[in-house]
Ligand code: FES
């Protein structure tokens with residue numbers, strides 16, 4: 001086992017992990033942060049997306065031992081002071097959430113994307129979401145919500 | 156007045172899901188939890204000669220091992236042919252079938268121990284294709300020895316009305332084609348997961364990702380030999396089903412059994428590969444279809460011969476077999492009409508119900524054939540369809556009772572919105588438009604189990620706190636049925652939505668609902684909820700009427716108040732609650748729904764019967780690259796008659812999701828088998844359209860207000876998919892002049908057709 005210091009959602013934690021363990025496992029099984037979802041555990045669905053030092057990564061492909069000292073944000077850390085982030089608020093309002101299993105990954109992907117792209121066009125949004133599988137919505141309302149969030153954040 | 160029904164309403168659990176708070180089955184944990192891993196068959200068809208678990212039992216952390224003989228009771232979603240067991244007993248029938256299960260302290264330890272189990276197999280002749288499986292063979296070679304047929308035939312369904320062959324032979328215009336459809340699968344994002352807890356009071360709680368808590372409840376009782384009253388099935392948040400979570404599954408039974416044996420909580424979470432192996436997706440299908448019309452485009456007859464590849468077990472297969480035939484008898488008047496449909500067992504993962512159950516592939520065939528007829532008759536494809544669509548309030552050739560019917564409005568909507576008249580047949584080479592229609596059941600009128608209970612019951616509770624709680628067994632699988640029930644109750648009681656809370660899908664708390672399949676929930680549970688809420692409203696009205704000296708019938712419930720017809724305030728909701736509960740306490744009112752009796756009296760008359768049918772139409776625009784054969788769908792216009800959109804936001808979402816799923820089956824999705832093994836059992840290799848592949852969609856809701864639906868509502872979750880695939884196929888024809896009879900329409904298949912076209916043109 002390896003001892004690590006991880007900053008998760010702004011709080012530093014010491015965890016013991018196995019050398020081969022994924023960040024997805026550490027988050028869900030050791031820290032009970034079950035908002036990050038396993039959809040394929042092969043890097044092909046995006047549902048496990050978290051932010052590592054501000055950049056979106058697939059937790060199922062990220063070795064926990066490589067996250068020592070890094071700053072991790074999961075879906076549980078996106079709300080600020082009990083308020084939904086505009087991305088979250090718009091996903092709810094636009095009806096972009098059906099089963100919701102893809103949603104945490106979509107939120108994390110969109111968060112990172114909107115930080116770099118303040119006025120994205122529809123095609124940019126679609127390209128940004130291309131690694132996130134949603135089987136319920138046909139993406140239409142998700143794209144609409146991300147665009148509305150961008151507008152809201154620009155205000 | 157703030158109406159609830161008809162307002163675009165975000166799903167009730169959206170905030171929980173968007174913050175990661177919603178708990179899915181795999182998110183549950185309990186103290187002293189054990190984890191299950193499975194040993195699966197590497198053979199498509201083999202006898203189990205020996206099974207040695209000694210080494211596995213000694214492995215670290217192992218607490219229990221289960222094998223086939225521990226749970227030999229057969230089960231299946233349909234009572235007619237229970238042919239599954241929790242684990243293979245004497246032989247394995249597909250690659251991936253569960254042979255043994257290990258419960259251990261960690262998932263890793265369970266997996267390691269499962270690898271230590273030694274199985275001696277004697278391979279048997281494997282039947283991998285329907286044609287081979289249909290040939291007669293001795294019982295000992297068959298996949299199911301007990302079969303009534305001399306081959307691996309599972310079910311043959313035939314119906315005929317009139318003499319379609321003779322009519323077609325004499326028809327002025329007639330087309331016939333052979334169609335092939337690859338198997339596809341649901342590919343919901345949440346892998347199957349189940350947690351079972353053996354409680355201190357000797358009851359069993361099973362938390363599972365299921366669309367059918369009620370059937371799981373019954374199957375657990377049957378297979379585990381436990382009385383029904385000691386089993387509780389709870390469906391937590393669920394990450395998509397589309398039919399793929401609508402059977403009671405081996406892993407659910409095994410997980411529960413291991414909890415019972417160890418008296419410890421046990422959890423099972425599938426890998427993505429296991430989800431593919433579990434399958435129950437749409438059947439690989441081959442179909443010969445002949446359709447005719449006269450020179451005015453009036454249809455003269457249809458005959459279809461269909462073979463569907465069922466895989467190793469029956470699942471919903473008898474229903475699928477019938478649906479492949481009977482759901483071709485609309486949305487057009489087609490007479491005479493006949494089909495033969497056969498489902499065949501093969502040594503592959505079982506197929507079952509998937510969105511649009513049984514009707515998606517034959518719909519492709521019918522709509523492509525209609526397009527071919529339109530061309531031969533020199534008619535516009537929209538026009539040909541309009542000349543044949545069924546009216547409202549009619550019977551189909553096989554006596555399906557049609558009530559409301561908005562198919563004509565749907566067709567006109569997509570025709571107008573896509574600019575069809577100005578653009579179809581007139582776009583430059585490589586661009587094209589295609590059209591198709593469809594229809595689907597709003598719940599099966601005949602329940603799966605023959606008993607005297609209603610198809611759904613809803614309780615509505617009111618207590619001193621002024622909240623209304625709806626109790627329903629209906630399974631919200633992401634489609635938003637909890638929200639629908641809340642909307643219905645809020646509408647009847649004139650309450651803001653937040654006053655209504657929903658407890659659903661917990662077989663200890665909630666009355667029976669048969670489950671989320673066959674698009675039945677809005678129609679059936681919605682009607683039951685409406686009836687329960689109406690009883691509650693009457694009770695409150697009676698009490699307030701007596702207290703205030705007004706007539707009960709004159710009391711209006713709106714905006715959280717009770718007022719007279721002329722708007723005079725009688726009581727706030729809280730005051731009314733106190734008046735109504737005085738001296739008696741809480742109300743629990745009950746409503747139920749059972750489909751009316753209908754249909755013919757011939758064998759098979761019940762197949763496809765529904766209290767109401769949804770209708771729809773789609774136009775799609777494609778761009779075909781004649782060099783690569785690649786098809787890009789540019790835009791899709793969809794219209795769907797859902798009777799009344801109780802939640803327009805959810806209806807749009809179902810339509811958009813259906814278009815996406817239809818697009819996948821049309822162009823890229825396909826389960827590829829080699830020697831019975833699925834070789835693309837991953838999201839990397841099974842190609843679901845991404846956000847980039849999915850085109851712009853223009854959706855129109857048509858409201859025909861069904862007289863028997865709750866507030867006029869019919870289904871919206873499955874019907875929108877049917878026209879999508881043929882609209883794409885027909886658009887390819889408009890773009891480049893070739894007809895695709897094989898799905899998915901991959902670049903290679905399109906290119907092959909273009910080459911053939913070139914050769915023919917010389
Ligand atoms: S679970 Fe990580 S990409 Fe699918």
Ligand code: FES
Pocket residue numbers: 096097098099100101102103133134135136137344394395633
């Ligand atoms: S909402 Fe179900 S997968 Fe996206």
